[in-house]
Amino acid sequence: MSSTTVKSSSAKPSSAKPSSAKNTLVGWLMASPLVLILGCFLLLPIIAIVAVSFWASTEYSYFPAFIFENYEFLLTSPVTLSVYIKTFMFTGITWFLCLVIGFTVAYFLAFHVRTLPMQIGLFLLCTVPFWTSNIIRMISWIPFLGRNGIANNALQDMGLIDEPLEWLLFSDFAVILAFVHLFTLFMIVPIFNSMMRLDRSLIEAAVDAGASSRQVLTNVIIPLTKPGIMIGSIFVVTLVMGDFITVRFMSGGQSASVGRVISNEIALLQYPAASASAVVLLLTVLIMIGIMLRFVDIRKEL
Amino acid sequence: MKSKTSNKAGSKYLNSKGTQRRTLMKGAAATVAAGTITGAPLIWAQNIKNVTLRQFGTGVSNLNDVANKVKEDLGFTLEMTALDSDSVTQRAATQPKSFDIADIEYWICKKVWPAGNLQAMDTSKIDNYDNIVGIFRNGKLNPDSVIAQGTAPHSVGFVDGPEGKEFVDEESGWMTLIPTIYNADTLGIRPDLIGREISTWAELLNPEFKGKASILDISSIGIMDAAMVCEAMGEISYGDKGNMTREEIDKTMAIFTEAKKNGQFRAFWKSFDESVNLMSSGEVVIQSMWSPAITAVRSKGIPCVYQPLKEGYRSWGGGLGLSKNLSGLELDAAYEYINWYLSGWVGGYLMRQGYYSAVPSTSKDFMSEDEWGYWFEGKESQGEIVNPQGVVLEKAGAVRDGGSFEERMGRVACWNAVMDENQYMVRKWNEFIAA
Numbered sequence: 001m002s003s004t005t006v007k008s009s010s011a012k013p014s015s016a017k018p019s020s021a022k023n024t025l026v027g028w029l030m031a032s033p034l035v036l037i038l039g040c041f042l043l044l045p046i047i048a049i050v051a052v053s054f055w056a057s058t059e060y061s062y063f064p065a066f067i068f069e070n071y072e073f074l075l076t077s078p079v080t081l082s083v084y085i086k087t088f089m090f091t092g093i094t095w096f097l098c099l100v101i102g103f104t105v106a107y108f109l110a111f112h113v114r115t116l117p118m119q120i121g122l123f124l125l126c127t128v129p130f131w132t133s134n135i136i137r138m139i140s141w142i143p144f145l146g147r148n149g150i151a152n153n154a155l156q157d158m159g160l161i162d163e164p165l166e167w168l169l170f171s172d173f174a175v176i177l178a179f180v181h182l183f184t185l186f187m188i189v190p191i192f193n194s195m196m197r198l199d200r201s202l203i204e205a206a207v208d209a210g211a212s213s214r215q216v217l218t219n220v221i222i223p224l225t226k227p228g229i230m231i232g233s234i235f236v237v238t239l240v241m242g243d244f245i246t247v248r249f250m251s252g253g254q255s256a257s258v259g260r261v262i263s264n265e266i267a268l269l270q271y272p273a274a275s276a277s278a279v280v281l282l283l284t285v286l287i288m289i290g291i292m293l294r295f296v297d298i299r300k301e302l
Numbered sequence: 303m304k305s306k307t308s309n310k311a312g313s314k315y316l317n318s319k320g321t322q323r324r325t326l327m328k329g330a331a332a333t334v335a336a337g338t339i340t341g342a343p344l345i346w347a348q349n350i351k352n353v354t355l356r357q358f359g360t361g362v363s364n365l366n367d368v369a370n371k372v373k374e375d376l377g378f379t380l381e382m383t384a385l386d387s388d389s390v391t392q393r394a395a396t397q398p399k400s401f402d403i404a405d406i407e408y409w410i411c412k413k414v415w416p417a418g419n420l421q422a423m424d425t426s427k428i429d430n431y432d433n434i435v436g437i438f439r440n441g442k443l444n445p446d447s448v449i450a451q452g453t454a455p456h457s458v459g460f461v462d463g464p465e466g467k468e469f470v471d472e473e474s475g476w477m478t479l480i481p482t483i484y485n486a487d488t489l490g491i492r493p494d495l496i497g498r499e500i501s502t503w504a505e506l507l508n509p510e511f512k513g514k515a516s517i518l519d520i521s522s523i524g525i526m527d528a529a530m531v532c533e534a535m536g537e538i539s540y541g542d543k544g545n546m547t548r549e550e551i552d553k554t555m556a557i558f559t560e561a562k563k564n565g566q567f568r569a570f571w572k573s574f575d576e577s578v579n580l581m582s583s584g585e586v587v588i589q590s591m592w593s594p595a596i597t598a599v600r601s602k603g604i605p606c607v608y609q610p611l612k613e614g615y616r617s618w619g620g621g622l623g624l625s626k627n628l629s630g631l632e633l634d635a636a637y638e639y640i641n642w643y644l645s646g647w648v649g650g651y652l653m654r655q656g657y658y659s660a661v662p663s664t665s666k667d668f669m670s671e672d673e674w675g676y677w678f679e680g681k682e683s684q685g686e687i688v689n690p691q692g693v694v695l696e697k698a699g700a701v702r703d704g705g706s707f708e709e710r711m712g713r714v715a716c717w718n719a720v721m722d723e724n725q726y727m728v729r730k731w732n733e734f735i736a737a
Binding site for chain 1: 388389391392395396417513516519521562567568569570571572579583584585728729732733735736737
């Protein structure tokens with residue numbers, strides 16, 4: 001996505017030059033597939049959602065209107081606040097854990113594994129879990145973490161605990177565990193990519209200049225892999241903010257997230273209310289990404 | 303109160319209407335006979351093979367075996383789509399062109415009928431109409447039964463004409479849904495993990511089962527179970543559990559929110575499979591449950607009881623509704639299908655899973671005497687009881703939880719319902735889930 005935007009924006013000034021009508025036409029034709037696709041599958045649906053969010057509804061039908069009731073209810077309901085707090089909590093903790101694990105794995109792959117075939121081999125190993133659907137990966141935690149699951153049985157057999165740990169499953173712990181498991185790869189890939197493109201001579205120079213390995217990490221590697229970290233963070237944050245199925249299954253239906261609220265509203269035929277929630281969620285995520293992009297100029301760094 | 307008085311009026315009406323209907327039926331039979339002579343049905347029978355009817359509904363009755371049998375017996379194709387209750391409601395209300403036959407519950411009917419996507423059925427075209435259990439016609443299992451609270455099927459079963467939008471209380475001859483299956487629900491328990499007698503709904507919130515209880519997260523049904531519990535605890539007495547006031551909803555949800563915060567619940571379930579898994583893994587020892595889910599747990603060899611409780615059952619019923627878009631040959635095929643549905647084979651199939659059929663008398667012919675005795679009459683089984691797939695459910699000498707049809711359906715305290723304050727209730731339910 002971001003790379004295409006770069007291209008189209010850099011192509012603009014050249015096509016804007018009024019050299020000939022033919023050039024303009026070619027420019028338009030070249031841009032049209034992207035415009036069509038984004039227009040039909042991104043812009044139009046969003047416009048529809050925004051429009052429906054002002055509609056009125058009864059229990060079984062909804063009809064065009066221009067009312068603010070959906071937003072009024074959403075923004076004044078105590079549930080919205082608690083659900084957003086919960087979602088931010090899930091997002092924050094998941095992001096942090098994914099970052100720590102993702103960075104460590106990427107660092108190991110990029111700097112400790114010497115040969116390229118080995119690096120690629122190990123990297124592919126990281127993607128093995130992705131050969132199955134993410135729902136299956138998530139659900140397979142349930143028998144593992146259950147009251148009589150493998151985890152509890154193993155811990156009891158080792159004598160570490162006397163009674164099964166109840167909080168392993170159907171808890172916030174389980175939700176975050178599943179999130180981290182599902183989304184860490186989205187952090188590993190861009191960070192690994194940034195690290196591989198990092199000019200090794202910079203590290204040599206830093207070492208020659210007397211930097212300790214910690215200083216190399218904090219002063220050279222982290223600043224130079226920031227774009228990768230940021231791209232990974234955007235992936236993780238947007239995925240967690242919009243999730244509903246992981247929260248539902250891993251919390252045993254006992255925790256709510258913004259996505260679940262929307263899915264509930266859709267299930268109850270409250271499309272206008274669901275649209276309003278979706279618009280608010282969209283704006284929230286956009287603001288979050290906007291803030292994150294403040295820290296790094298991804299276009300420049302790529 | 304209102305419904306009671308109008309039902310008296312309804313039964314009076316029935317007497318005059320009943321005779322009228324029978325004459326009509328004779329007339330219809332005569333027409334059919336005349337048709338046979340001209341040979342028209344033969345052409346019709348060939349055309350009907352090209353008909354495809356699209357049916358959707360909840361998983362309970364959307365069975366491929368039924369579709370196969372339809373092909374075999376009637377010759378036309380029935381496409382089945384199974385969805386959860388919410389999606390079913392959604393589709394019936396918003397996508398009329400996506401289905402020909404809606405297999406929905408009566409409370410869903412109350413919700414979606416005003417959307418105008420379904421057409422009423424002419425009961426004179428239903429062969430077994432007179433044999434349909436009283437619950438679906440005048441609301442009474444026996445003449446002296448008291449009608450339970452909630453959306454009782456007969457109250458949304460009839461409209462005033464083919465285009466009718468308003469439900470009427472008497473048997474008007476225009477039916478919204480042709481009843482197919484129904485059952486009485488209660489709590490499921492794991493007797494091996496509880497080890498004592500459970501006799502009241504109040505046990506669901508007993509701190510003894512902290513972290514081992516569950517309730518279903520489908521607001522319109524969950525609230526009923528919650529109400530049964532609160533009433534059994536003596537905390538709230540409801541005017542009508544099926545149509546609560548805001549105050550009653552608030553009180554009910556307050557009790558359940560407190561229990562949730564105290565860690566009473568292990569999980570909430572939304573689908574049949576989830577309830578089976580929670581129970582069979584021992585994560586949960588007491589929860590709201592559906593009858594075939596109990597059977598599914600038991601067929602894994604895990605003890606599970608559908609515990610009859612002194613306050614009575616929460617009951618539900620489903621039926622087939624016709625899409626407004628059906629006409630001509632397809633409409634004829636749909637009537638044909640419905641008549642076939644009530645003629646016994648499906649009834650027997652469903653009853654061997656623990657549901658009840660709307661016309662038990664025809665189902666009896668498709669069940670063995672032992673099966674009929676076990677499932678319907680509440681008698682001790684003589685031999686092994688197997689389900690339609692051939693899995694052994696019970697050994698000889700078993701007795702159905704709750705007993706006979708009369709004992710179970712006669713003790714319904716409340717029907718699944720949609721309330722006047724439904725939107726308020728849903729908001730409160732969502733707060734409870736998010737709490």
